[in-house]
Amino acid sequence: MDNYKKIIEEIYLDVKNVDDIGKVANYIPELAHIDENNFGVHLTSINKLSFGFGDCNKKFSIQSVSKILSLTLAYKFEGAKLWDRVDVEPSGNPFNSLLQLEADFGKPRNPFINAGAIVICDVLVSHLKNPKKDFLEFCREISDNKNINYNEKVAESEKISGFRNVALCNFIKSFGNIKNDVDDVLDFYFHICSIEMTCKELSEIFLFLADEQYINKKGESILTESQAKRINAIMLTCGFYDESGEFAFRVGLPGKSGVGGGIVAIHPDEYCITVWSPKLNKKGNSYKGMLFLEKFTTKTVSSIF
Amino acid sequence: MDNYKKIIEEIYLDVKNVDDIGKVANYIPELAHIDENNFGVHLTSINKLSFGFGDCNKKFSIQSVSKILSLTLAYKFEGAKLWDRVDVEPSGNPFNSLLQLEADFGKPRNPFINAGAIVICDVLVSHLKNPKKDFLEFCREISDNKNINYNEKVAESEKISGFRNVALCNFIKSFGNIKNDVDDVLDFYFHICSIEMTCKELSEIFLFLADEQYINKKGESILTESQAKRINAIMLTCGFYDESGEFAFRVGLPGKSGVGGGIVAIHPDEYCITVWSPKLNKKGNSYKGMLFLEKFTTKTVSSIF
Amino acid sequence: MDNYKKIIEEIYLDVKNVDDIGKVANYIPELAHIDENNFGVHLTSINKLSFGFGDCNKKFSIQSVSKILSLTLAYKFEGAKLWDRVDVEPSGNPFNSLLQLEADFGKPRNPFINAGAIVICDVLVSHLKNPKKDFLEFCREISDNKNINYNEKVAESEKISGFRNVALCNFIKSFGNIKNDVDDVLDFYFHICSIEMTCKELSEIFLFLADEQYINKKGESILTESQAKRINAIMLTCGFYDESGEFAFRVGLPGKSGVGGGIVAIHPDEYCITVWSPKLNKKGNSYKGMLFLEKFTTKTVSSIF
Amino acid sequence: MDNYKKIIEEIYLDVKNVDDIGKVANYIPELAHIDENNFGVHLTSINKLSFGFGDCNKKFSIQSVSKILSLTLAYKFEGAKLWDRVDVEPSGNPFNSLLQLEADFGKPRNPFINAGAIVICDVLVSHLKNPKKDFLEFCREISDNKNINYNEKVAESEKISGFRNVALCNFIKSFGNIKNDVDDVLDFYFHICSIEMTCKELSEIFLFLADEQYINKKGESILTESQAKRINAIMLTCGFYDESGEFAFRVGLPGKSGVGGGIVAIHPDEYCITVWSPKLNKKGNSYKGMLFLEKFTTKTVSSIF
Missing domain, CATH: 3.40.710.10 (DD-peptidase/beta-lactamase superfamily)
Structure with missing residues (x-):
């Protein structure tokens, strides 16, 4: 994973310039005001790698x-x-x-x-x-x-x-x-x-799904290992509405999207990565988010399959 | 994976004695004749581990x-x-x-x-x-x-x-x-x-989905690595009809079932395992096959999640 | 129509003794208390014929x-x-x-x-x-x-x-x-x-759909003739939920049922007839009500077809 | 019914000039060749009235x-x-x-x-x-x-x-x-x-649904009276696919359409009328045929409702 930072930066810059054919969700009036050019990404690994690019420290509606x-x-x-x-x-x-x-x-x-x-x-x-x-x-x-x-x-x-x-x-x-x-x-x-978090915060909070030894500051585990695995399984088969198969096919990681434009993806035993870009494709998932993650797992050959 | 053989044998013996509440498929007349007590399992790993139990060398309709x-x-x-x-x-x-x-x-x-x-x-x-x-x-x-x-x-x-x-x-x-x-x-x-194969043969033929370096005897690869991963992804989200989520949730491996009672499951970079037991649950998947695989990935903590 | 009174009485007595395989609607708690043996019928014709049998003057929930x-x-x-x-x-x-x-x-x-x-x-x-x-x-x-x-x-x-x-x-x-x-x-x-009416009242209030010259006491018509005909048409094709075709087929009159067990049926240019019996068939329509009306239009050959 | 001939002629001429927004069915190649300007109508009454206008004696595919x-x-x-x-x-x-x-x-x-x-x-x-x-x-x-x-x-x-x-x-x-x-x-x-008939022939062949005394030349009735009524009922509720309610609402007669552009409608105890115009509306029913029949029953106040 040493080269992940460089790879992520390259893909970030690459996808940043892609013409975004998505649209900001407008059915929740308050969400429609967001600046649609926001684009951030952050990765946190179970062995404490942590870095991000772009708007990775801006709060957004995680939906x-x-x-x-x-x-x-x-x-x-x-x-x-x-x-x-x-x-x-x-x-x-x-x-x-x-x-x-x-x-x-x-x-x-x-x-x-x-x-x-x-x-x-x-x-x-x-x-x-x-x-x-x-x-x-x-x-x-x-x-x-x-x-x-x-x-x-x-x-x-x-x-x-x-x-x-x-x-x-x-x-x-x-x-x-x-x-x-x-x-x-x-x-x-x-x-x-309506909860708001940043890409960085999201990639930290979901580490418990990637790290089977995860304990919080109080020394408590969040779920049993078997439970965490099962939530990952549900994320893989159901995390992207009627585009779940497509996400598994193109990205190959358990993940979950929100209409605020955020996507969280987990690589069990390795990392949690979060992307945020508000414009959504027709199925309601972040257009640039999916594109970024597809390029990322392809280049790092790090899908779970 | 050294202890897999022992674990598999234990689970095999355990599940063999379970009361099988499934039913042999009868809508294909020729399939209804099968002896419903057949039960076999075979694992082949990418580094040449190969062993099986029960009826793992009997041909059955892979459907x-x-x-x-x-x-x-x-x-x-x-x-x-x-x-x-x-x-x-x-x-x-x-x-x-x-x-x-x-x-x-x-x-x-x-x-x-x-x-x-x-x-x-x-x-x-x-x-x-x-x-x-x-x-x-x-x-x-x-x-x-x-x-x-x-x-x-x-x-x-x-x-x-x-x-x-x-x-x-x-x-x-x-x-x-x-x-x-x-x-x-x-x-x-x-x-x-109507193709017929044994558990052993099935766990060998699908090694190309587990092993990114797989080449056949002629020295040819079957699919590109990316293509193999994508087929695994489709198997995980769609391999068990309307019970695909359940299989991902309980077993956590890409897999595919047939109404002949066979199930093939892949652990990328590790192994291919095949189970065969003709009696099917209500969704059309082998009752004992699913039970066996759930116990297996639980005990070996080897789901992909 | 001179013999209708006698025919209706005969059918009333006949159907009264039929074993009622229906069930009182229980999803509205207040309706479940009704005496399920209630059975009434009333006919009012456009030329002032008016008669009824059984519980035709008891109020019920017309739903x-x-x-x-x-x-x-x-x-x-x-x-x-x-x-x-x-x-x-x-x-x-x-x-x-x-x-x-x-x-x-x-x-x-x-x-x-x-x-x-x-x-x-x-x-x-x-x-x-x-x-x-x-x-x-x-x-x-x-x-x-x-x-x-x-x-x-x-x-x-x-x-x-x-x-x-x-x-x-x-x-x-x-x-x-x-x-x-x-x-x-x-x-x-x-x-x-929740409106409550009797069979008699119902067969009077819907006369405006049978009688193209209908005017109320103030001398006002309720709908135009064309509008009344169109409501009759909708009653025939849609008045009995997913049993509308069956009612048209067996009874052959525009009608409307309620889960209180009432059914109103119209013969354009002739009469309005109402039946009430609280036990409903599986499709939610009065079991005895449908039976009564089928026998009635068969015996009087008075369906609209 | 004395004035029906004059009324029908007027409506025929009126509808003939209406801009036809329908389209000839093209999914059966052989049907697509038809001259889309064909327009015929014919009425036969149970008491031997018989007249038609336009292309009422041309054969077409009754479908x-x-x-x-x-x-x-x-x-x-x-x-x-x-x-x-x-x-x-x-x-x-x-x-x-x-x-x-x-x-x-x-x-x-x-x-x-x-x-x-x-x-x-x-x-x-x-x-x-x-x-x-x-x-x-x-x-x-x-x-x-x-x-x-x-x-x-x-x-x-x-x-x-x-x-x-x-x-x-x-x-x-x-x-x-x-x-x-x-x-x-x-x-x-x-x-x-693939049967072919003319408007005239169709309005004659279906008289047995309008006339409860109908017998053919051999002296045989076609259906019992009750059976004929029931077929009329099915025509009313189901004769126009998912536009059956609309036809009952606008025309108010039992009827049946075909993708060849023909529509047959029955007034029990009175007449059978047939219209033919090949261009179909979006639901697959003759555009001018429905328009003609709506104007006809409105003007003659002869719907069954």
Whole structure:
């Protein structure tokens, strides 16, 4: 991995100049204001390599990338019982589809589509005394980073325009797979989506998925090794909505994208890398982010396959 | 990997005694006759480890496992152009579904569902002078094994009862994504499915997906390293129909199953392992095969994640 | 029609003794309490024939039968523009499905599935100053019947358990086809469903669809003749969810059912007939109600075909 | 009905000059050659009124209109048992969709979508000694018209390009709902579609659906009164693919269209009317044909509603 820094810098400069055919997500009004030229990348390895380029220290809305964090905490609480509530299969459909939910009687296909992430939030609301506060605490302790916060404006903006998510949550509740009050679950869900972090912070917080020995500052492990591997598996098969196969095919790493333009990817036993570029391709994943990561794993021959 | 032999033997004996709740596939009449107690496993590593247990040297119908071989040859011929004809996304639906095909205008979701494998056959019929003969030759040369053959009885049995596949092929042709005569394509498809091999032979023939330096006896490589990695990626996301996520989650290796009860799994840079047990779970994958592999990667901590 | 009274009495007695294999709807808690042996029928003809049998003067929850009344008022307000908001095609799916709504970008298939009826309510909320009060007033004036009321308990019961309808309304709003506040629209919708009437009252209030000369006590017509015919047409093709074809086939009259067990059927230029029996078949339509009407139109040879 | 001739002539002249935004069907090559300006209309009443305008005596390919004839003969043979093989519900999907067929395990939604008509052909192949010859004989005897024939060129043209129908037939056979050889069933199906008749001939042959006393020259009735009514009901709910609701709404008569541009409509107890104009709207129904019929039933106030 000694030459990774040089390779990453080269690819960064190369992709920076590529004509970006993506578009900034506009369905969450507050997100549409972002400067679309932001472009950052950061890598943190399990043996303490750490470097980044471009806008890697700017905060951005991590959106669905946060679904890994909520899943992690719910998995800690529930263990394997969690999979009675949500499946681990790729959906083959766009991220906010209700189609399969109807066929599967309210059990979402996986925890990374919106339906599944909402069920995960419901699980957490059942376990946490002060869901929003406690969840933030959990995130901060993973990588000893006090500097992780919700963006209330973004959360509010999602709430105002989030009719599809309100529909999803009520639809699942009609099948009995939401136990708490719909408003409470969604308020929590919208807040989790609004978390802001930098590329550097993201590549640090998800090291626990790359490093089987990972412990936080308090000396606690986050998940068991088997659990961490299983989350990686779900990221690989389901992390990019109906483009998950394409990401596995082109990049070959477990990963997760968000409509804020961030992508986190994990190489088990080696590193976590984060890219951020706000313009999205048609499937809702960062155009330059995917391009960067494809070039990166190709040049370093470091896909998991 | 020194202790793998002992671990595998233990798990083999353990799983052998498990009550098998699966059922032998009966929709291909000729396959229904198989002795359902067959159970074999074989591992071949890239550094020449080779051992097996149980019925690992009995021939069985590899069925859909052959789809890796046809995909490999089509990919050799067409390169990246192949993906204009077939996608690389998990389907989220059973193996013989026509649903998504209609929504996607005749472009199958991936080369491992029947629809995709039929399109792959069409590609090969366009390239090969004597498709059936030439394809067998290709298979034999990979691992220098003259002993690979079609089972004409099984091929005939599939043809007689294969109305769903005839439907799929004509449906795709109605969208223009089959170029050759439907009967020629299907005759080739049914023959490929009827290939018979042993666990040992299968774990040898697919070494080219595990070993980036693999060359056959003639000194030729089978695919480029990048191509081999990409086939592994497709196997991981799409190799087990609508149970692909579950296999990635529980086993964590690229793999491919067949309704004959065989499962092949690859650990890149390490080994290829094959299990065979004819009774299938509800999703059409070998019940004991999946159980064996889950225990194996758990005990050896050798999933790719 | 002179012999209709005798025929209806015979069929009434005949069907009364039939073993009822249906089940009372239980998804609205307040409705589950009804005495399932209630069975009433009433016919009112355009030339003032009027008679009934059994529980024809007991109030019951008319549920979806009220969708004819809301459609009528919305059609009065909007004319043909209404069909930009909701289609007139049978859905081929259960009454509360979200499937087609997604494919049709939020335009419901017809005004009688829940999705369409909710859009109709949204139209009315836009037009009416005091929706609940004004709508009741409209209903009362049609047949000069002051005795039509909401059942607040039922409305409340539907609201508490109506997650699927909340999902539908938010889902449609996400496509922009709900203009008012979701809570206002649904409160109105749940109230309309809770209206209580007797068989006799129902067969009188819908005479305006049978009688092209119909005028209410104030001397006003309810719809134009062409509009009335078109509502009859929608009732015939869409009035019984995914059993509409069956009702047309077996009964052969425009009609509308409700989960309270009521069915209204119209013979244009002749009569309106109402049956009520709370136990529903699998498709959600009154088992005895359908049986009664099939025998009735067969014996009187009075289907419209 | 005295003034119908004058009204029809007026509407004919009016619609003749309307700008036709439809398109001639081109998926059956042999049909694409037709002169798109053909426009004919003919009415025959049960009390022997008979008149037509324009190209009402030119033969054209009646295509799916023939599905009424095959259904009639199958219904004669099987009676109510027929509905075990095919349902009577509108499909809510385009005419050649495979979607619902999968959900309904091979039972087509109704006898007028292609899937259902193919099952009907299978029923007839089981009953008829020489299906093609015997069926033609049946058609000729209905209205004592020797001049009804298949167009072999069109039948051949459909066969060569009919991959979708081959797919449908094999798909249904995979569910066990086709009993005979697929090639035999489809050869018969393609021939039935190729029948050629004039507007005049069509309005005569379908009189048996309008006239409950209808007998042919041999003194035989075609169907029982109840059966004829039920076929009318299916025509109303299912006769125009996913535009059936629209036709009921705008025209208000049982009817059936074909991609050759013909539409037959029945007014029970009164008349049968046929229009022909080859250019089709987006749903596959004659653009001018629907327009003509809407104006006709509006002006004569003669819809069944």
